[in-house]
Amino acid sequence: MDDIISGQALFLFLCFILLCFLIFTTAISRRRSSRGASTLPPGPPRLPIIGNIHLVGKNPHCSFADLSKTYGPVMSLKLGCLNSVVISSREAAREVLRTHDQILSGRFVNEALRSINHHDFSVAYLHPSSPRWRLLRKISVTQLFSPQRIEATKTLRMKKVQELINFVSESSEREEAVDISRASFVTALNIISNLLFSVDLGNYDSRNSSVFQNMVTGIMASAGAPDIANFFPFLRFLDLQGNVKKFKGCSERLFKVFRGFYDARITENSARTDDRDVSSSDFLDALIDLNQGDEAELNIIQIEHLLFDLFTAGTDTN
Structure with missing residues (x-):
């Protein structure tokens, strides 16, 4: 009692x-x-x-x-x-x-983005008058979005679209259903991964593409979902809807992928005995160049967040 x-x-x-x-x-x-x-x-x-x-x-x-x-x-x-x-x-x-x-x-800046401090590094959230925003914009424009770069990567984009057409055609001949959402994601994934890292991260017959798709959709869904903590900040520590946990989990896995590519490229460059062919350089090479030397313009954290912006924006096909 x-x-x-x-x-x-x-x-x-x-x-x-x-x-x-x-x-x-x-x-x-x-x-x-x-x-x-x-x-x-x-x-x-x-x-x-x-x-x-x-x-x-x-x-x-x-x-x-x-x-x-x-x-x-x-x-x-x-x-x-x-x-x-x-x-x-x-x-x-x-x-x-x-x-x-x-x-x-x-x-x-919602609670999901704030949980990884993305707003402090993202070109989408930094103020346009800040030196860091200008640097990130300059890198993106010169290495990806300039008329010269767009023309130089035209063949790559056409090749990846043709691979999509071939996959749909072959599936039709086998009378198999095609998940258009997944197929278009694989195409977008391979285009952006080749621009950034010079590799295919997706395969129409592989489950690995689904893993990346789940990461990207998880990031987009948790960042865009209504969250009570955005309207009542004193409740943020509770994470009542689990958006912060989901966003951090997906983001950390994506950062791990980026760090793996970065470390592998550094190792590859260190083992190289001849000069690197500048014409075959990709976006990651440009970022590494900006990260080297005593007066490095970017650190590894800034590189990861820039890749995060480009990767999620380039592969989100919803």
């Missing part, structure tokens, strides 16, 4: 602590909101704790469009602890994306 009473008392005490914590955080949130309310656009009334989350619905774009009819093309929403400004007209979007693009070019 005493154990039951003690258990009930402990439960009530924990509920009391939680209630006090919620009241405290709500009071702080309201105080901050009142200070910044004069600088925010108009928006719908907010509920305690959740703000305007209940107004978002299953189709946020439709909900935002409906709300904009009442509160205008530029409105503010309180999503948990997060202040958001919604732009829903062509004129306002032009003002944001063109006239004030430098000021408003930052991106929200």
Whole structure:
């Protein structure tokens, strides 16, 4: 009997602590909101704790469009602890994306990305005025996206597309079903892996491609999934939906693949007795050159995160 009473008392005490914590955080949130309310656009009334989350619905774009009819093309929403400004007209979007693009070019960093500090290294999240962003952009443009490089890799891309066509044709002759999603992923995987590492990482008849596909889709799904910690940061340590755990697991496996290619190339270059053929160099060679010497422009962590950006963007076919 005493154990039951003690258990009930402990439960009530924990509920009391939680209630006090919620009241405290709500009071702080309201105080901050009142200070910044004069600088925010108009928006719908907010509920305690959740703000305007209940107004978002299953189709946020439709909900935002409906709300904009009442509160205008530029409105503010309180999503948990997060202040958001919604732009829903062509004129306002032009003002944001063109006239004030430098000021408003930052991106929200969710908990999944924050778990591996990707925002500190990613060309997609660094501010365009930072020297590091300019360096990463310069490397990407000169080594991958310049007209000369695009023309030089045209034969490679055509070869990989032809391999896809041959696979579909052969499967048709055998009257076998083709998983188009997986086949297109293998094609994209082999194109980007050849551009970066000069190897095929995928095979239409191999399960290895599925492993890479699961890694990429796992990264994209966990990074893009709604996460309660993004709206209530004080809950981040709980990882209630498991997004952070899944994202970190997939990312670490991908980083391990990159580190393996990097170490193997370093070993290969060290064992080389003749000069390297510059015409056959790939993106990894260019990164290694920037990592060597006393005045290295990139460290191994920056290289891994740059490869992470390019690899996931280049192979995500969803």
